[in-house]
Amino acid sequence: MLPTDPGAAELLLRGDIEIEGRLVDASNATLFCAIELDGVSAQCVYKPVAGERPLWDFPDGTLAGREVASYLVACAAGWPxxxxxxxxxxxVGPGMVQLWVDTKEGDDLVDVLPPRSFPPGWRPVLHARDRHGDPAVVVHSDHPAVARLAALDIVINNADRKGGHVLHGTDGGVYGVDHGISLHSENKLRTVLWGWAGEPLDDEVVDGLSTLRAALDGELRETLAAHLTVREVKALRSRVARLLAAPVYPTPDADLRPIPWPIF
Incomplete structure (x- = not known):
């Protein structure tokens, strides 16, 4: 089943889940599962609330709820x-269930490469040195969907956009995953997708932001209230309004840690 399949949400909501393994690199309980409903099956990720480790700077709600809220925001903007x-x-109790995305092996959208060796058009983010002391550059693709994902990170105030959270699906789509520490009311943006910093947002991004702002003035605000605080919903609305007033990708804040560690 593909992420764009109209029956995906129903399968995730009503399907029978069978745990098949655990993603051991995740900091919270992240379970790889099979899910089946009426003869239709797929794979999914299940993150039970019971497996979440408390975070002092995200004391409200649950990480699972923030994952769902981020998905709802992306949908409201028309960005799949x-x-x-x-x-x-x-x-093992309530939790976030997300459709698994099969990826193209060797087709990463974020990478660490020697200087001047990355593909034409790719965006450099950070110059550093590898473990051998040789020069290296963190780069990411200039794919239009990656640009929209960079805009989404700004909107949801993503505090942990690592390179491994940017997936190139076998269906050709670009997907972001792992949004449990997003949507805080204070600025916590940490992302590897800084390649468009200071550049204008394209028309498709601006149109999506306008659609999202209208949704936040309607039912979406009440829907998000089940997962976020009132202050966090207001801050989300303010971030969208600021981007529409000045439709430019922001530059990293030198007083904050703008890139997550580890990068992948």
């Missing part, structure tokens, strides 16, 4: 950048 994501009961 996050795989279908729901909040439901699972084998």
């Amino acid at each position: 950048l996050i795989p279908p994501t729901v909040l439901r009961d699972g084998p």
